[in-house]
Amino acid sequence: MKRILQDYGPLLILVVPLIVAVALLDQFGSSILNRNATEALIRLVFAVGLYIFVGNSGLMSFGHMAFAAIAAYAAAWQTCCAMLKPITMSGLPDILRENTFPLLPAAMTSVALAGIVALLSGLILMRLSGLGASISTLALLFILNVVYSNWESVTMGTSTIVGLPIYVTLWVALGCAVLVMTVAYVFQRSSWGLMLRATREDEVAAASVGISLYWMRLAAFTLSGMVAGLGGVLMAHFMGTVSITSFFLNLTFLVLAMLVVGGMRSLAGAVVGVAVISLIINVFRTAEAGISLGPIQFALPAGTQELILAALMLLILIFRKDGIMAGREIEWPRRRSTAVASSAAKTMELDNRA
Amino acid sequence: MMNFVQVMIDALALGSLYALVALAIGLVFGVMRLVNFAQADYITLGAYSLVVPTASITPPLLFGALSPALMILAVIGMVTMLALMTERIAFRPLRRSDPATLLISSFAVSYFLQSLLTLVHGGRPKAVNIGGALTQPVEFAGIRIPGVQLLTLTVAMTLLVALVLFLKKTPIGIQLRAAAEDFQMARLLGVPANRVIAIAFAISGILAGTISLLFVIQTGLLSIGMGITPVVYAFFATVIGGMGSLGGAVLGGMVVGVASALLQTYLPADLRAFRDAGVFGLVILILLVRPQGLIVTGAAKERV
Numbered sequence: 001m002k003r004i005l006q007d008y009g010p011l012l013i014l015v016v017p018l019i020v021a022v023a024l025l026d027q028f029g030s031s032i033l034n035r036n037a038t039e040a041l042i043r044l045v046f047a048v049g050l051y052i053f054v055g056n057s058g059l060m061s062f063g064h065m066a067f068a069a070i071a072a073y074a075a076a077w078q079t080c081c082a083m084l085k086p087i088t089m090s091g092l093p094d095i096l097r098e099n100t101f102p103l104l105p106a107a108m109t110s111v112a113l114a115g116i117v118a119l120l121s122g123l124i125l126m127r128l129s130g131l132g133a134s135i136s137t138l139a140l141l142f143i144l145n146v147v148y149s150n151w152e153s154v155t156m157g158t159s160t161i162v163g164l165p166i167y168v169t170l171w172v173a174l175g176c177a178v179l180v181m182t183v184a185y186v187f188q189r190s191s192w193g194l195m196l197r198a199t200r201e202d203e204v205a206a207a208s209v210g211i212s213l214y215w216m217r218l219a220a221f222t223l224s225g226m227v228a229g230l231g232g233v234l235m236a237h238f239m240g241t242v243s244i245t246s247f248f249l250n251l252t253f254l255v256l257a258m259l260v261v262g263g264m265r266s267l268a269g270a271v272v273g274v275a276v277i278s279l280i281i282n283v284f285r286t287a288e289a290g291i292s293l294g295p296i297q298f299a300l301p302a303g304t305q306e307l308i309l310a311a312l313m314l315l316i317l318i319f320r321k322d323g324i325m326a327g328r329e330i331e332w333p334r335r336r337s338t339a340v341a342s343s344a345a346k347t348m349e350l351d352n353r354a
Numbered sequence: 355m356m357n358f359v360q361v362m363i364d365a366l367a368l369g370s371l372y373a374l375v376a377l378a379i380g381l382v383f384g385v386m387r388l389v390n391f392a393q394a395d396y397i398t399l400g401a402y403s404l405v406v407p408t409a410s411i412t413p414p415l416l417f418g419a420l421s422p423a424l425m426i427l428a429v430i431g432m433v434t435m436l437a438l439m440t441e442r443i444a445f446r447p448l449r450r451s452d453p454a455t456l457l458i459s460s461f462a463v464s465y466f467l468q469s470l471l472t473l474v475h476g477g478r479p480k481a482v483n484i485g486g487a488l489t490q491p492v493e494f495a496g497i498r499i500p501g502v503q504l505l506t507l508t509v510a511m512t513l514l515v516a517l518v519l520f521l522k523k524t525p526i527g528i529q530l531r532a533a534a535e536d537f538q539m540a541r542l543l544g545v546p547a548n549r550v551i552a553i554a555f556a557i558s559g560i561l562a563g564t565i566s567l568l569f570v571i572q573t574g575l576l577s578i579g580m581g582i583t584p585v586v587y588a589f590f591a592t593v594i595g596g597m598g599s600l601g602g603a604v605l606g607g608m609v610v611g612v613a614s615a616l617l618q619t620y621l622p623a624d625l626r627a628f629r630d631a632g633v634f635g636l637v638i639l640i641l642l643v644r645p646q647g648l649i650v651t652g653a654a655k656e657r658v
Binding site: 058059060062124125127128129130131132134135136138139142143146147149150249253256257260301302303304306307309310311313314317318321 | 389444447448451453454455457458459461462463465466468469470472473477582586589590593597627628629630631634635637638641642645646647
């Protein structure tokens, strides 16, 4: 029991307060607050998805929203608007066009499709040197955006697909967030995760002890692509709509900002980043809509929120490069005598210090 | 045959334009390992400086109202100042960071400038008309060439030659190339770091200013995202050219520009919308064959 607490402490410390917070919100929060929190949890899925690759490999990816879009559209094809589909998306294969699929299998196949695309593109991208790979992920995002924006008969181009069943409530979002956090945590402690983290710290040294940069990066890229896909599915079934424009640079920037602010080298960092940025977004969204302080009414001009986010991100990069959490997990408090407990935990600490 | 010549001129004009952007990005990358996203916003800001900030879609002219020579000077001067400012405020404190951090910070700078522009000018695209006379087609030996293409080609080629001469012949240019090759070594041999980096940014600003003018003359449109496409093209140009190689950047720019123009002409009409995807796919294919890029330099691989 103690062992489990120590091994999974950093995860539990993140998950338990999250569940408590959601339970309280569900009881006492207003419906707007409830909605904002659900959105924040979906962002958490995106952030953790990107973290699985970026945090462990040290490479950047601008392409993950492509996987989110792929999964979101796949979900729309399977579950959306049985009546309109044959007309608006006439290019779909018969089986998709004529049928509507149950929600859970649809979500799973969508996520799997995102994973397959991530695997295939990763096969090419992960061959490149670190920086080359980071930039080429951008090519991925642009390719997908161009294709989906123009493939009218299947994606309805840049118009929005409306009428997906809405089932993502606060609790569904929470369940998925907890699931992906667990996946991320288990992965980063697995031998593959540790090997990948070794390549992050020193490519040459890691390669010299027989770690394959290529396969480790590819594994993480595929896994994180799937998680990003799950985020896309959640977003689709939360909004009830899918549009390619919502999976482009703005969302990429937002997810990246969350990782930078929290610290992209630890799971705790991703969670803290999402919390901080979501708070800022909601405060400024209200302010842009207009607040009244006594007799004075004022509204911030649209765009203030983005400006503040970008400035915050820059300040963090300049003054606290590793983000708020500085690459640390929140460790389970323990007595000195048991501090030597698990060697895995020690490796992690060493790893974090480097 | 005539048609083919026209297409080739088109392709060369676009190629040399992308080569210029890629060179700007390559220069800055060479001296400080920074892949500068904000290059896109230097271009956008240069274009927007032509008009007075209003919410109108056909705004009154600001710099655009000046005489052509003054306008060019004002726009290029402003963009150069902006480039130097971003270097001083955002990138200098980060100089010792790893390339991934620098990449993210330039993404943040870019987003900052974009939101600032949205705040000041509003988010809607605008129309602006400068250099209208230049868009007239020119008849030359039986071929009709749009004047803008000719202008772009001339300006880009002139700038490329001027830059090559600057880099090869002047002491500062040689220092710059040395720094791009091996920054540490260059510093040890007495190349002043701050000055070289500032000059690289100034050049990238001058190039961005020029490109913004060419763009506006060509399209007559202003939009917040107008700089993104050329800069993303230029990114891929530097990657396929070989990161850290200036010659590679120019070569890569030519490759993506020419590929883009050729696809635009020769793709069947219903596939033409997918042109960009085709070019970017080509980028990935080239990388598959040559992961280090076409011209490999010492900068491509991290030293142990």
